[in-house]
Amino acid sequence: MSQPIAVKAVIYDREGRFLLQHRDDAAGIVEPESWGFFGGGVEEGETLAAALERELQEELGCKVGQMEKELFKWDRCPNGILNVCFAVELTASNDNLLLHERKDFAWFHLDELVELPLGSLVYENMSHLLRIASRVGSPADARLEQAILRHGKLRKKNERVFYARETPAILGMQLIMLMKELAEFRGLPVFRVCLHQSDDEGIHEMLMVHTRPVCIGPLKQEKTSLSYHMIDGVADVSLYDDAGACNRTIRVDGAGGFCERFVRLKANAFRSIQTISRHSIFLEVASGPFADNETVWLNEKD
Missing domain, CATH: 3.90.79.10 (Nucleoside Triphosphate Pyrophosphohydrolase)
Known part of the structure; x- marks a missing residue:
């Protein structure tokens, strides 16, 4: 049929x-x-x-x-x-x-x-x-962004990073998708919404959004824990040794069922996440605190 x-x-x-x-x-x-x-x-x-x-x-x-x-x-x-x-x-x-x-x-x-x-x-x-x-x-995009920030009680750090302004931090699928569509309109491949309010907090919960198929990594941080929780879309999480050889790939799928949906990793091991579907939305949870310069990229390591 x-x-x-x-x-x-x-x-x-x-x-x-x-x-x-x-x-x-x-x-x-x-x-x-x-x-x-x-x-x-x-x-x-x-x-x-x-x-x-x-x-x-x-x-x-x-x-x-x-x-x-x-x-x-x-x-x-x-x-x-x-x-x-x-x-x-x-x-x-x-x-x-x-x-x-x-x-x-x-x-x-x-x-x-x-x-x-x-x-x-x-x-x-x-x-x-x-x-x-x-x-x-x-000029609808600027007004739409301001409405999203007000409704979601978010503050904007830059085009790719947003933070919750208060606790509890509450986001619905409609608001997340509106943010994804706004980023797609602006040509941004990725952005994140930090549900924690400060980089100094001990737990960092980040809503990660890939607006199109894209690969982030391989990279690592010297942290004690890291997990991915797929909400919508399909992505491959790949693990690497220090020489750059990929030793495992785990497919995570927001549709659930037989597919894997959640994965917890060693944060201090190199990994990449590559979106396979048209877009992907997932929650990344990691131990804090965090600074951008703490990220080690495989192709930049000594």
């Missing part, structure tokens, strides 16, 4: 705002009470363009705008559907938009979305919306 397909419209205007619908909690609704894109399933014999035009007519009662080229595909939907998403610039009058399905709808600047419960299709693809906003002249 072929994978079911849905078409979705990323509707935007010249102010850099996006039109989202508020899902209800009716039976069969995926991610109820979340905000998401308009659109729906493709019927047998329909083209993607015809399906999207029909869905928007059914949901909003008019031709909303001109469908542009395909923006992205996304296959991580909880119901297993492949979503094909198209940008649609608003050409209709707002007065002609009448909600016929779902609970509500509204226009939002991207920074306003941080405080809303979003569908995973939206927050896992925010980089595409940032590119649209940038194209129409809306």
Whole structure:
């Protein structure tokens, strides 16, 4: 059986705002009470363009705008559907938009979305919306970052390092993914969120995010403990001797099941972690305190 397909419209205007619908909690609704894109399933014999035009007519009662080229595909939907998403610039009058399905709808600047419960299709693809906003002249990334820092109670050290401002430090998957998408938009391959507030603390808990396949290491620190806990994605953790020979590779997978998900290592042995999937998110826990100059890289050792 072929994978079911849905078409979705990323509707935007010249102010850099996006039109989202508020899902209800009716039976069969995926991610109820979340905000998401308009659109729906493709019927047998329909083209993607015809399906999207029909869905928007059914949901909003008019031709909303001109469908542009395909923006992205996304296959991580909880119901297993492949979503094909198209940008649609608003050409209709707002007065002609009448909600016929779902609970509500509204226009939002991207920074306003941080405080809303979003569908995973939206927050896992925010980089595409940032590119649209940038194209129409809306500097959305800086405002989105400030909203993320406020909501997550984080402080920014630099483009790649953030710290929790208070305890308890609380991060949800939506916020983590929004940070990943912002970093991806800015072309940053990695960043971390330190859940500890100071480098002098005895335990360092760091949310590590690779926005694309990348390898970090081989490296080591003179610490007493180190562990990786994979949250999302797939990575290979490789161990090396002092001569640089790889003597073991452990694959960790956020999907769990038969795959390994957690690994505790000797912190004073050389290791690398290489993301295999499109991205990876994992928790690294290590003994502290820590300074950047304490890291020893295999290719720089004496």
